[in-house]
Amino acid sequence: LQRLFGPITQLSGLQETAQTVVVSFSRIFELLDLKPLIRESPDAVGLAKNVAPDIEFDDVSFRYPTADEVSLASLEHLRSKRESGEVTADVLRGTSFHVRAGTLTALVGPSGAGKSTITHLVSRLYDPNSGSVRVGGHDLRDLTFDSLREAVGVVSQDAYLFHDTIRENLLYARPTATEEELVEACRGAQIWDLIDSLPRGLDTVTGDRGYRMSGGEKQRLAIARLLLKEPTVVVLDEATAHLDSESEAAVQRALKTALRSRTSLVIAHRLSTIREADQILVIDGGGVRERGTHDELLAKGGLYAELYHTQFSDPASNAAKPEIEVEF
Numbered sequence: 430l431q432r433l434f435g436p437i438t439q440l441s442g443l444q445e446t447a448q449t450v451v452v453s454f455s456r457i458f459e460l461l462d463l464k465p466l467i468r469e470s471p472d473a474v475g476l477a478k479n480v481a482p483d484i485e486f487d488d489v490s491f492r493y494p495t496a497d498e499v500s501l502a503s504l505e506h507l508r509s510k511r512e513s514g515e516v517t518a519d520v521l522r523g524t525s526f527h528v529r530a531g532t533l534t535a536l537v538g539p540s541g542a543g544k545s546t547i548t549h550l551v552s553r554l555y556d557p558n559s560g561s562v563r564v565g566g567h568d569l570r571d572l573t574f575d576s577l578r579e580a581v582g583v584v585s586q587d588a589y590l591f592h593d594t595i596r597e598n599l600l601y602a603r604p605t606a607t608e609e610e611l612v613e614a615c616r617g618a619q620i621w622d623l624i625d626s627l628p629r630g631l632d633t634v635t636g637d638r639g640y641r642m643s644g645g646e647k648q649r650l651a652i653a654r655l656l657l658k659e660p661t662v663v664v665l666d667e668a669t670a671h672l673d674s675e676s677e678a679a680v681q682r683a684l685k686t687a688l689r690s691r692t693s694l695v696i697a698h699r700l701s702t703i704r705e706a707d708q709i710l711v712i713d714g715g716g717v718r719e720r721g722t723h724d725e726l727l728a729k730g731g732l733y734a735e736l737y738h739t740q741f742s743d744p745a746s747n748a749a750k751p752e753i754e755v756e757f
């Protein structure tokens with residue numbers, strides 16, 4: 430029976446592989462139909478290395494491309510929009526702000542206000558329809574893809590892990606990293622103790638079919654990647670997923686290391702991040718509605734104060750809720 434089942438199991442595995450290949454091919458053809466909207470200028474220059482640059486949005490207006498202008502990144506989103514009969518409208522209208530080099534800016538605001546869109550423009554997933562996004566004084570359209578990719582590190586809510594060893598998942602961020610550098614990055618990201626406790630350590634296979642990392646562990650591995658990559662600009666979408674308080678504290682400590690002396694733009698959901706930010710931008714109605722520090726904005730009594738009081742304060746006692754409960 431064993432002899433019979435072996436080949437059958439192998440065959441069903443083969444079928445799965447064949448299906449994946451067919452799906453991949455149709456996806457490639459689908460992609461071949463697309464026009465790249467983002468191009469590298471023939472005169473593109475490199476961004477200065479190892480120096481945290483400033484970021485400037487100068488009168489930026491942006492709407493997501495329509496189906497016939499489609500870019501790769503918006504394909505899925507557009508498909509669902511088309512199915513629901515929606516069309517794209519201006520997300521940003523004449524938005525201007527400045528993030529000083531080496532400082533942390535927190536983006537807050539209602540859902541759908543355009544916070545992620547701002548971060549997409551910083552990583553040049555799209556170009557603005559008018560106005561200019563400048564990093565280190567250069568319009569992004571004048572920079573080489575390589576130098577921008579090297580400078581900007583992105584940590585999104587759900588870090589993608591390849592079905593491979595933890596080591597390979599880390600080396601992807603810096604292929605030349607030594608064993609010591611990997612361990613150091615994992616320590617900084619508060620994930621080393623966990624990896625070290627696994628029987629195969631860094632050689633543990635992770636992903637859907639391997640060791641399944643929890644949400645907090647994945648985030649910390651993403652932070653370890655960030656520490657290895659050493660970008661000068663960090664774009665972070667702080668997770669809203671509710672972590673247990675131990676993971677939460679570990680992620681917070683890891684982030685503190687990761688953001689130190691880099692220029693950071695954080696879609697912030699945690700009060701601790703918002704309080705520590707050098708500047709808070711309240712995004713609403715297609716642009717920056719308010720800007721300032723936590724104390725300044727609270728004193729102003731505008732939208733930020735309103736969001737803060739609904740999200741963070743207990744109306745009965747007016748005391749702040751525990752931080753892990755909050756979502757901004």
Ligand code: ATP
Binds near residue numbers: 493506510546
């Ligand atoms: P949230 O806090 O809910 O994540 P957000 O402030 O980050 O919201 P965005 O994700 O930037 O808001 O979305 C702003 C607007 O742009 C929304 O109306 C959204 O539906 C639309 N949008 C976002 N991504 C795309 C896309 N890839 N293609 C087309 N429209 C998009």
